[in-house]
Amino acid sequence: MARDRKTARKSKAKKEVNGSPEAGESAAKKSKVAEKKEENSTYTRWLMKSEPDSRIENGIDVKFGIEDLKKETNQTACWDGVRNYQARNFMRDKMKKGHKAFFYHSNCKVPGIAGIIEIVKEGYADHTQFDKKELHFDSSSKVDKPKWFMVDVKFVRMTKRFISLPELKTIHLKHKTEGGPLANVSLFTKARLSVMPLTEAEYDFILELENTDPVDKSCTPETTPSDT
DNA sequence: GCCAACGTTGGC
DNA sequence: GCCAACGTTGGC
Numbered sequence: 001m002a003r004d005r006k007t008a009r010k011s012k013a014k015k016e017v018n019g020s021p022e023a024g025e026s027a028a029k030k031s032k033v034a035e036k037k038e039e040n041s042t043y044t045r046w047l048m049k050s051e052p053d054s055r056i057e058n059g060i061d062v063k064f065g066i067e068d069l070k071k072e073t074n075q076t077a078c079w080d081g082v083r084n085y086q087a088r089n090f091m092r093d094k095m096k097k098g099h100k101a102f103f104y105h106s107n108c109k110v111p112g113i114a115g116i117i118e119i120v121k122e123g124y125a126d127h128t129q130f131d132k133k134e135l136h137f138d139s140s141s142k143v144d145k146p147k148w149f150m151v152d153v154k155f156v157r158m159t160k161r162f163i164s165l166p167e168l169k170t171i172h173l174k175h176k177t178e179g180g181p182l183a184n185v186s187l188f189t190k191a192r193l194s195v196m197p198l199t200e201a202e203y204d205f206i207l208e209l210e211n212t213d214p215v216d217k218s219c220t221p222e223t224t225p226s227d228t
Numbered sequence: 229g230c231c232a233a234c235g236t237t238g239g240c
Numbered sequence: 241g242c243c244a245a246c247g248t249t250g251g252c
Contacts, residue, residue: 106250107249111250165251169229192249194250
């Protein structure tokens with residue numbers, strides 16, 4: 001079924017840290033308030049990052065772009081390898097079948113949104129945490145009490161054009177000062193999260209961009225009309 | 229390849 | 241439970 005060379009690249013085996021059931025996850029209790037709010041929120045739209053370019057980590061290629069998802073059986077794959085508690089919680093507790101997400105290309109020449117995917121299977125144990133040969137093996141996780149979770153996603157379609165990070169950032173900055181739907185978008189307020197929620201307003205606004213010209217044409221090198 | 233930002237670990 | 245040291249993410 002779903003292959004498993006997803007990315008959302010991550011760390012290697014972690015130290016054993018046990019004691020409390022969820023040891024580790026309270027480590028970063030920065031904004032307890034914000035996190036509580038998040039726990040109680042319902043989201044239906046997401047942004048999921050993956051690396052489209054080859055990059056070898058511990059001898060394993062971490063590449064998994066939207067073109068790779070398309071090639072999977074049923075154009076469906078499990079989103080394994082996420083090793084961040086916040087992202088884990090979203091996949092384990094919040095993502096539901098039928099939710100839509102943007103497939104975001106990270107760690108590449110021009111990062112940005114390449115397409116749309118759909119959640120087709122809700123949170124279940126990420127098998128790669130139990131396999132020593134896997135990049136994201138976690139010796140502290142037990143089969144009867146998995147620490148890491150993943151979902152299955154299915155390719156829906158490419159966006160009509162690539163929506164680059166620089167373009168999104170320009171809009172985000174504008175909305176921050178003048179107000180607008182992307183004023184607080186997680187892509188910039190939680191830049192390092194690989195799985196993040198979007199409000200429907202954020203999602204709809206971004207999606208509408210595919211019907212417009214890029215704010216700054218220099219941000220979309222691929223799409224220059226070159227003929228004639 | 230660099231490095232800022234931020235998450236995690238572990239000593240105290 | 242604080243916080244310094246360390247590790248990772250990911251843009252640039």
